[in-house]
Amino acid sequence: MNIGDPFIFGAYHYDLYPEGNGKFGPKASLEGHNLGNDFDNNLPWRMYHGRSIPGFPFHPHRGFEIITIVEEGYADHFDSKGSKGRYGEGDVQLMSAGSGVLHGEMFPLIHEDKPNHLRLFQIWMNLPAASKMTEPQYKMLWHEQIPIAKPTGDVRIKVILGEYEGVKSLGSYPTLGLKTLIIV
Template identity: 85%
Template structure:
């Protein structure tokens, strides 16, 4: 059976090894208030823990600005796809930046990192929609305690492959239609092509089709229909918006779109096949390793938070533009370089 399961996404995506978690955020934020927060009442918002799935927009853990103030991670890689809107990044290793409008951030937490990711509402004269994916890709035991890494994939440089005028595939990790992604992080599970890790956004025109090649019987493959109003057919099954399909990795899969434009996320890869012990921000192999991780974080704070503003939501100036800097500004990266 080519389609193993289809289910609605109402929270974290039901995905599996080598992926730990997949989150999809779509928030129709209003105009900004000049301080990067929403020009709207926050009455009724559960500030500091706002995840109301029925609301048009959420503050998440932010109290003045939407987003996730600094918090720790260890033992896995984070792939953040900012398709709409902006994210402001800071971390304990001296990296910071602003990215969005199609950019992708790769960050390996490795042995431990503090990072913050806020969603500044830059526009004060129009709405600030945010559409963002955050995918947790596990690290094997041999790589969990490696040095944290951070890398930007600017949307201007992310490879795109097209099938006529019908299908466009943005290749974030892996290879599609003979087009390879930008190189993965040094210790990523995606670094070895034999692991068949693929992350891509598929944009289908009305009535278009796209074929996922047969790759490996042991590979896990997931297809999420995240934007569109119609129905996408996968073999003899129908996939509606906000539903995800668990597909066979060793079978050719033909995706046929209906009468409306459709956007889909593909996640695939060989399983790591190691024990997983996960709690909150840490993903290790055993409970003992988890306990050690929490103890070490309490003792060292993974180097501490060097950016100040510990009691508020820290962001960049309005005119900062899209950029990344590393090692406390000694290395600068932006889309024009």
């Protein structure tokens, strides 16, 4: 049986956030930002749906999985199942919404003395019909533990899921439709 392409959506956020204000928001003026719906790519940084801290407050997900890779900066995750935590600087989050979960991800501007740049990738994958009502799951892969393949010269490949040239990932993720994911 061919279930088709499970890929739903991919997102890339690169924001040149300024210094923080001590409350995880920007020290800079919010003038020109459409708070609650700030997606203007002409600006160097966006608040997205955040009003004082950039990010995406509580919103629902169901029936798909999200892989979030924060290469630069930080994200704060919290959800209706009680999972929460801060990750970034190369960490990866695997989240299965399964039967449904409310979750939020905010981008705290933790540095008050230097810029808080954010570089984040997300991949959304549709769950197979048989897995859509599974219990939501959340798993962190901390950057210090992610296996690295070094095929040639200065090339470094993070093995998030699966295997690449004999380097195996930390394990599998039970419902994820994606079997192999590597990041160069």
